[in-house]
Amino acid sequence: MAFTLPELPYDTSALEPHIDAQTMSTHHGKHHQAYINNLNNALSEHSQLHGLSITELMRKLGELPESIRTAVRNNGGGHANHAMFWTIMGPNGGGAPTGAVAEAITSAFGDFETFKTKFNEAGTKQFGSGWVFVTADQSGKLELVAKPNQDTPLSDGKAVLMGNDVWEHAYYLKYQNRRPDYLAAWWNTVNWNAVNERLQAIKNGQLI
Numbered sequence: 001m002a003f004t005l006p007e008l009p010y011d012t013s014a015l016e017p018h019i020d021a022q023t024m025s026t027h028h029g030k031h032h033q034a035y036i037n038n039l040n041n042a043l044s045e046h047s048q049l050h051g052l053s054i055t056e057l058m059r060k061l062g063e064l065p066e067s068i069r070t071a072v073r074n075n076g077g078g079h080a081n082h083a084m085f086w087t088i089m090g091p092n093g094g095g096a097p098t099g100a101v102a103e104a105i106t107s108a109f110g111d112f113e114t115f116k117t118k119f120n121e122a123g124t125k126q127f128g129s130g131w132v133f134v135t136a137d138q139s140g141k142l143e144l145v146a147k148p149n150q151d152t153p154l155s156d157g158k159a160v161l162m163g164n165d166v167w168e169h170a171y172y173l174k175y176q177n178r179r180p181d182y183l184a185a186w187w188n189t190v191n192w193n194a195v196n197e198r199l200q201a202i203k204n205g206q207l208i
């Protein structure tokens with residue numbers, strides 16, 4: 001079964017003024033769709049892989065036929081990363097984290113402001129295109145990980161709790177070359193309830 005573009009759980013204008021509607025529309029409908037199209041094309045002649053979820057596919061990256069490994073790494077990673085990205089944002093987001101996520105952040109980083117600073121620094125320092133992720137294990141321990149291009153911690157056997165896209169297509173229409181401004185504003189879109197749901201799923205043994 002071919003991968004398909006997940007619908008946004010909110011309107012393209014819902015994250016304004018922090019992320020503008022045009023960026024959301026292009027990012028979701030054009031960029032994410034292109035990753036899915038390219039991934040499906042790469043997998044089209046490999047029916048033995050068609051039953052795998054995107055998480056399973058990225059975790060098995062090193063086992064894939066060499067002829068499609070790079071395409072799956074780039075485009076499968078693009079699909080996995082963006083599918084996560086849309087779900088952890090939402091209208092009326094932001095503020096301080098709550099629940100188990102707040103406790104995990106305090107445990108790993110000391111406090112939320114320190115966590116945000118380290119996260120934003122990692123995003124600013126990521127050369128070229130890439131992502132900043134927070135991974136979690138089943139005990140709830142968090143780790144900050146930066147990855148180039150569309151690489152994903154899933155391929156390292158880690159579960160992704162949350163992350164931010166620092167490719168220019170994620171912010172250039174509104175912020176131009178001011179990536180630090182985008183990173184700072186992005187926190188106003190984070191849906192902490194959704195992040196808490198992801199943490200609970202990870203603790204339950206689900207790689208999402």
